[in-house]
Amino acid sequence: MHADDPRYVISDSLRGFTVPEFFEEYHRGRAVGWENVLFAPGHTDFPRSEISLRTYLSPKMPIEFPVVTSPMDTVSNARMARASAAVGAITCLHVNMDPSEQAREVSKVKRGGLIRDPTVLDPSARLNEVNIIRKQYSHVPITADGKPNGKLLGMITNNSRPLAYHETVGECMEKPITVLDKEIFNSNGTVQSEKALLIMDAEHTDVLSVTTTEVYLVGIIIRKDIQDGQVRSNAATLDALGRYRVGAAIITDEEDIALRVPRLIDAGTDFFCVDTAHGDTIFVLRTTEWIATNYPEAVIMAGNVSTAEGTLRLIDAGAGIIRVGNGTGLICIPQYVTRTGSSPAGGLYRAA
Numbered sequence: 001m002h003a004d005d006p007r008y009v010i011s012d013s014l015r016g017f018t019v020p021e022f023f024e025e026y027h028r029g030r031a032v033g034w035e036n037v038l039f040a041p042g043h044t045d046f047p048r049s050e051i052s053l054r055t056y057l058s059p060k061m062p063i064e065f066p067v068v069t070s071p072m073d074t075v076s077n078a079r080m081a082r083a084s085a086a087v088g089a090i091t092c093l094h095v096n097m098d099p100s101e102q103a104r105e106v107s108k109v110k111r112g113g114l115i116r117d118p119t120v121l122d123p124s125a126r127l128n129e130v131n132i133i134r135k136q137y138s139h140v141p142i143t144a145d146g147k148p149n150g151k152l153l154g155m156i157t158n159n160s161r162p163l164a165y166h167e168t169v170g171e172c173m174e175k176p177i178t179v180l181d182k183e184i185f186n187s188n189g190t191v192q193s194e195k196a197l198l199i200m201d202a203e204h205t206d207v208l209s210v211t212t213t214e215v216y217l218v219g220i221i222i223r224k225d226i227q228d229g230q231v232r233s234n235a236a237t238l239d240a241l242g243r244y245r246v247g248a249a250i251i252t253d254e255e256d257i258a259l260r261v262p263r264l265i266d267a268g269t270d271f272f273c274v275d276t277a278h279g280d281t282i283f284v285l286r287t288t289e290w291i292a293t294n295y296p297e298a299v300i301m302a303g304n305v306s307t308a309e310g311t312l313r314l315i316d317a318g319a320g321i322i323r324v325g326n327g328t329g330l331i332c333i334p335q336y337v338t339r340t341g342s343s344p345a346g347g348l349y350r351a352a
Contacts, residue, residue: 118219
């Protein structure tokens with residue numbers, strides 16, 4: 001230990017430093033990493049059980065566990081999104097896929113027991129169409145017009161008998177197990193999970209088709225989705241309809257965002273993340289402004305920045321959430337490759 005090592009120096013009064021003193025006086029002109037910072041513990045008169053980590057990602061989006069998973073293709077998919085939301089955190093789905101696939105990932109997270117727009121087939125579909133669908137979905141409704149909200153005729157599942165080459169799906173579909181929408185939904189539009197499971201148990205099935213009184217398809221309920229939802233904690237990150245919240249990353253390509261953003265909104269995305277390593281650029285600002293102008297209700301996360309000026313530019317462009325920190329990660333390491341970046345603790349202080 002060295003007396004002049006800033007990691008070990010405390011103020012003369014032993015009270016520690018205030019945040020401005022720490023960054024603007026003692027560490028002025030120095031790069032400050034998290035290893036340089038210790039928070040002085042004070043007197044405590046309450047148990048740990050009363051501690052809350054609740055914060056707000058945006059004014060209308062509380063999260064109980066202040067963690068947002070990074071939009072990396074090896075980390076942030078629908079499975080991670082459901083798992084993180086179940087414990088009170090939130091995920092930003094990665095952008096390394098085409099817009100339709102990313103929208104499907106959002107739908108997997110948001111469906112909350114009910115798939116409102118399932119993939120369907122019409123009765124005239126033949127073997128090649130069925131084989132393509134079965135590779136992705138275990139339960140496929142058959143509607144009269146082949147549309148998700150059409151009149152329900154039947155269902156094919158992984159247990160349905162195989163089609164012969166000359167047959168249509170209408171010749172081998174099974175009778176669906178149905179329940180009326182008014183009998184299975186709560187007042188806020190969510191599924192009565194326990195009732196759905198009881199019906200499935202009684203009918204020895206893993207899927208329910210929800211219909212109107214005129215037998216038009218509203219959606220399907222799958223047992224596994226309900227069971228996955230039941231493991232969530234009381235701190236789960238949910239929207240107004242009781243569904244998991246999830247964000248989606250986008251890039252700054254104009255043609256891509258014009259196609260991707262509407263699909264993500266239709267799928268129920270809770271926020272967008274303009275995903276770049278260096279966020280204080282004209283391209284990020286233009287993308288943020290485009291979303292804010294065309295979709296005023298959208299919540300936008302943008303970054304990354306490490307300066308007050310960069311933060312203000314993103315806020316003025318329409319960003320409500322700012323990603324802070326450049327070049328100090330374990331995977332994205334421009335501090336070694338291009339010698340650009342900012343110390344994490346100092347960058348956060350300047351941005352704030």
